[in-house]
Amino acid sequence: MTTIDIPGDSPFGLANLPYGVFSTPGTAPRVGVRVTDWVVDLAQALGDEVFAAPSLNPFMAQGPRRWAEVRERVTELVSGRIPDGAVHPVGGVRMHLPFEVGDFVDFYASEHHAANLGRLFRPGSSPLMPNWRHLPVGYHGRAGTVVVSGTDVRRPCGQLKPPDADAPVFGPSRRLDIEAELGFVVGAGSAPGSPVRCDDFAAHVFGAVLVNDWSARDIQSWEYVPLGPFLGKSFATSVSAWVVPLAALEAARVKTPPQDPEPLPYLRENEPWGLDVELSVRWNGQEVSRPPYREMYWSPAQMLAHMTVNGAHVRTGDLYASGTISGPERDQRGAFIELTWNGREPLEVNGTPRGFLEDGDEVVITATAPAPGGGRIGFGEVRGRVLPALAGERD
Numbered sequence: 001m002t003t004i005d006i007p008g009d010s011p012f013g014l015a016n017l018p019y020g021v022f023s024t025p026g027t028a029p030r031v032g033v034r035v036t037d038w039v040v041d042l043a044q045a046l047g048d049e050v051f052a053a054p055s056l057n058p059f060m061a062q063g064p065r066r067w068a069e070v071r072e073r074v075t076e077l078v079s080g081r082i083p084d085g086a087v088h089p090v091g092g093v094r095m096h097l098p099f100e101v102g103d104f105v106d107f108y109a110s111e112h113h114a115a116n117l118g119r120l121f122r123p124g125s126s127p128l129m130p131n132w133r134h135l136p137v138g139y140h141g142r143a144g145t146v147v148v149s150g151t152d153v154r155r156p157c158g159q160l161k162p163p164d165a166d167a168p169v170f171g172p173s174r175r176l177d178i179e180a181e182l183g184f185v186v187g188a189g190s191a192p193g194s195p196v197r198c199d200d201f202a203a204h205v206f207g208a209v210l211v212n213d214w215s216a217r218d219i220q221s222w223e224y225v226p227l228g229p230f231l232g233k234s235f236a237t238s239v240s241a242w243v244v245p246l247a248a249l250e251a252a253r254v255k256t257p258p259q260d261p262e263p264l265p266y267l268r269e270n271e272p273w274g275l276d277v278e279l280s281v282r283w284n285g286q287e288v289s290r291p292p293y294r295e296m297y298w299s300p301a302q303m304l305a306h307m308t309v310n311g312a313h314v315r316t317g318d319l320y321a322s323g324t325i326s327g328p329e330r331d332q333r334g335a336f337i338e339l340t341w342n343g344r345e346p347l348e349v350n351g352t353p354r355g356f357l358e359d360g361d362e363v364v365i366t367a368t369a370p371a372p373g374g375g376r377i378g379f380g381e382v383r384g385r386v387l388p389a390l391a392g393e394r395d
């Protein structure tokens, strides 16, 4: 039997207990919970087959009562004596995509980001579209290209049209960017045809992950009219390996900034679901931004209500992301296109002026949130390195 020493100020202490899918050399992926710098094998420690699955989906499908029950059992388990062999150092395991991604939706819920992108993509027109304060704007992304933190991302190729050129050319993106976001993972699905109310958010959403929605701005700016993002964003979306349960975010709940005009009734929430999560973006090791989630105009409960208001149901494993998180300050912007104003105002990264991502660059996004009774919980990280475009496609 083993005991884990859990300091009160650990970002992975009893207030957090995030779930992930891990394997050790020669064994199959299974569900674990992270406690300080250890991973506890839940299939082995709790003797429950649902945790022997290579994804969180079977457990998430069991619903909120069961999530609460397991959280209590896990709290008892990791506070006491744990069977040897069920405890692995976090540095000695391989992490896998924690859930099988159903549908993937990406929102656009930061007013500061939406206004900045409006200025950059549509100079001369109003920064926000007329619908923006009335509904959480979003689009359906590509679930199959969601990858776990640590997966390399290949520079995409596609049609690029410089603003002054008459016709597009084909080649590797020269404006490869990141988007720092939070993602919400649906655990319990909803019934076809019946919208989810804002106040039922916690009955459906299991937890949150960090998201890097890699974006090729030159592909995007040429292709997006009028149907929205397509190949400029579908090549890869990275998520963190640990899913922070919604129950661990209780102390992070805040009201969203004031919403004016007042949203339609189906978008009104009685319980606040804004979240005081602080992100950090590192580019080749240097922190370049600290995006504040509490500045997001629309809450994740409003996003879920909007996404289902037409009767479209959600299913276990569906992922919806907040959209890029940008605050009002320059060093709070969650994408390089904003931080460098489309490359025109380069950032000093380790002494070199940089606009967009170069081959070999690595981006790491981390985040913390307040824990009940003080201290902070951690989200772990979402990390990715840029690989060069495929040789045959290079110009």
Ligand SMILES: O=C(O)/C=C/C(=O)CC(=O)CC(=O)O
Residues within 6 Å of the ligand: 106, 107, 108, 109, 110, 113, 114, 117, 118, 121, 179, 181, 213, 215, 224, 229, 233, 322, 323, 324
């Ligand atoms: O304003 C546009 O045309 C495009 C905006 C984006 O690229 C943002 C997007 O994908 C959603 C988000 O992450 O906020």
Ligand SMILES: [Ca+2]
Residues within 6 Å of the ligand: 106, 179, 181, 213, 323, 324
């Ligand atoms: Ca995005």
Ligand SMILES: [Mg+2]
Residues within 6 Å of the ligand: 141, 212, 213, 214, 215, 233, 234, 235, 236, 237
């Ligand atoms: Mg993407």
